[in-house]
């Protein structure tokens with residue numbers, strides 16, 4: 001009897017100790033900003049403000065927090081203290097003037113192999129080495145050489161949209177831009193990055209498409225992800241040890257094996273110079289050496305090539321498809337802007353110039369793309385991890401603190417963009433109006449040395465794809481297309497609409 005009582009009390013003491021330890025673990029980081037007198041939203045044990053973000057998305061949450069706690073306030077990314085900075089001069093210090101103290105992105109946990117070698121997550125000198133080796137993949141010469149692959153993808157897109165009209169036997173048809181533009185950017189990425197010739201419009205069960213969709217279906221509500229977000233320091237290493245991936249392993253294997261296979265074919269090809277894609281550039285980077293701080297550093301290993309191809313696919317496919325969807329939506333709601341885009345594309349095409357050079361000259365289409373990226377940036381914030389304690393504008397930012405720059409807020413700040421900041425007005429980006437505006441107010445591709453390396457490829461895909469679509473079709477709102485301001489967004493990951501947008505396509509008559 002005595003022993004039973006002893007065991008019960010030991011058990012109770014154990015429980016209390018465990019619960020106390022769990023409570024302390026679940027709450028201790030959240031006093032960080034309060035101790036420093038910096039305001040911020042309330043945080044709950046273990047989850048911080050995660051529940052609120054899942055409910056409202058990063059975009060709305062950040063705007064509400066800035067309105068309540070100011071342009072500089074403290075929050076947390078999981079347990080990492082994060083200073084939200086929507087003050088342009090501070091952004092300039094973090095991303096440009098003191099960029100060497102903020103080279104890295106914030107990491108939530110260990111990435112599975114080979115993504116842990118991908119450029120987006122690499123740190124310090126390793127990142128610099130890979131960035132220097134990858135930058136030549138996006139020079140004008142390389143992009144010009146890749147252009148025919150984008151051209152082919154745009155042709156397939158137009159053929160697919162035409163087929164909707166032909167099937168319906170009318171001169172118009174309803175379509176979902178997100179679906180068809182995702183197919184277009186997927187085809188373009190498969191061709192330019194993986195050297196795989198696919199037509200996902202005609203072959204929706206193509207393994208490349210099926211696997212890619214599984215990769216992008218990882219939800220913020222996934223229990224594996226929630227556990228990682230709640231206890232990154234504990235769960236991250238456990239996932240690493242047991243090789244637990246947030247992305248389905250079979251999908252990862254599919255992409256890794258196809259890249260390896262293609263690399264092998266290239267290496268064995270007697271005439272490798274005939275290839276003009278990204279993989280060809282990567283192979284050049286394998287044999288190259290790089291000089292950093294007067295030191296010779298090695299080229300890319302094969303594993304690193306695989307990691308970069310996969311990373312570029314993840315970073316480049318959905319972002320570009322979402323951006324293109326938003327431009328199409330905005331043009332359907334603004335017929336006068338759409339007519340200007342059409343006329344510009346028509347003028348370029350009639351002088352035989354929808355080639356690489358001609359596409360760069362599509363100035364007004366470029367302005368419409370910028371305006372869509374301003375209103376709906378696919379990436380709602382840019383973040384940097386501080387590696388050396390510094391003080392900016394009176395705020396001490398300690399090493400290990402993250403800085404979050406809300407791209408959407410900067411792009412819609414009424415103090416900069418005026419009271420009509422929420423309206424679509426591509427003329428904001430005409431050279432006369434844009435002159436004198438601080439470029440840091442519009443940063444959909446990020447800022448400084450760590451900005452989006454694929455920006456020019458994305459612009460090329462967007463301009464070419466949109467020009468070809470507008471040359472052939474008029475875009476109109478459907479009965480159920482939400483009005484501007486009524487579009488419901490999901491911003492827990494990349495910015496997307498909560499439900500797919502429907503638009504109507506009308507074939508342009510030849511004489512227009």
Ligand code: HEM
Pocket residue numbers: 119120121131311312313315316317319320323377378379381382383443444445446447448450451452453454455457458
């Ligand atoms: C409209 C399309 C796109 C948007 C809006 C976009 C946006 C961004 C943003 C905001 C960043 C973070 C930049 C920073 O931290 O300062 C980024 C990084 C990156 N993007 Fe893009 N991106 C797009 C398309 C692409 C494409 C097509 C590719 C590749 C083919 C790509 C590859 C990358 C990579 C590799 C990084 C990480 C760069 C580094 O860490 O050095 N992106 N992108």
